[in-house]
Amino acid sequence: MGLEAGATAAWLYNGLRKRGLAAICIDPRRLRALTKTMPIKNDRNDARAIAGCLRVGWFSIVHVKSDESQEIRMLLCNRRTLQTKQIDIENEIRGTLRFRHQARRSHNLGLRARSRADREHASPGGHGETDADRPSGSSTACAVLHKMMLDMVRKDETCRQLMTIPGVGAITAVTYLTTIDDPARFERSRDVGAHLGLTPKKYASGEVDRNSGISKCGDVAMRSTPYQASLALLTRSTKNSGIRAWGLAVAKRRGFRRTVVAVARKLAIVMHRVWADGTEYHWESKAATAN
Missing domain, CATH: 1.10.287 (Helix Hairpins)
Known part of the structure; x- marks a missing residue:
């Protein structure tokens, strides 16, 4: 059973799951291109469009939070x-x-x-x-x-583990916890950066191949929270760490504004790795600055 993501999708999804029905929540942006071709848009045609997408597999599953x-x-x-x-x-x-x-x-x-x-x-x-x-x-x-x-x-034990990372406070930890909800959703930690919209957009067609600003996909509140944590880490932190040293080195090459976004993405990746492994951040570890 396919449900379009919306205000009541979580309530319907949990209710159907409790009754043993195989329900999934799909991304409505994929459906938008299909429903625009319909001369008459109503609930019956929307349900037919969702069924068609499920039949051919042209959909993206949206994670429903607990x-x-x-x-x-x-x-x-x-x-x-x-x-x-x-x-x-x-x-x-x-x-x-x-x-x-x-x-x-x-x-x-x-x-x-x-x-x-x-x-x-x-x-x-x-x-x-x-x-x-x-x-x-x-x-x-x-x-x-x-x-x-x-x-x-x-x-919460997970929040305390995330707060061992430099620049991560209570607000950042609990916001990250409620946004990711389940670290097993991501096969690789680096995928979290793209999920939060902290990776650059790319346009490649023919001889044109260029990168632009970050995609800004995903949750706006979660994307702004690591950005603020990154800014505080680079400007207000007095304790040396691997992430801060990496960010200062990037700032010399690419400028401060890009560095803040890069460190924000790095923090999101490190937070996922700490959460998935169930460990604490080691301030002197060289692995903390690895991609």
Whole structure:
């Protein structure tokens, strides 16, 4: 049975699997080219297209994450949403206060009158006080979610193993854990870089053969997390390691921006190898810098 990846695909997949049915979740990007040729698109024709793809084998299987990984991922998404909204509210209040300060110093009577009206409107009990109180509430909620996430990381053995890698913290470890979900999905560790969209795109046709930027396939949150870890490793880390030494050597040849992406891909590969082997990272090991 073939299911198109979507919002309810995981629920349907798990339910069919529990009932002993052979169900798979397929990539909808392969179906898009087929459904575009249909003059009439409806659910019946979509089901016929999925059956045709399964019959000829023209599909890619999408991994459905476990319920535990999805719950942790939901916690991370909620934390990131609250953190983003908190920053937006703080920036909005900071901009408002800066405008009022400039208006107070202005000699324009219209601006001064407007600033006075704004100050009166933001008096205790008014609308301004309620807006100012919002960041404290979002900060508290974000701190609660952050503590819940840290408690999960402390209890998880895999996260503690991943955090032995330089530049990998709690956020990077738990995000990687929920994204990969099962290290046995990849036959080779280097395939993780392509899965996360950290490998360059290639166009070869006739006499044209060129490489461009990274493909940016896969999970956006997971791709940005090792990028931030790579940036912190290269700029803020004070302890020498094989990955950092390799990255600094690449920076001398290719530039800093490409080096950050290359080190991010290296971190993703090393994290998969550490997880698959069940070992910890050895800081002085030369194998850590191998491709």
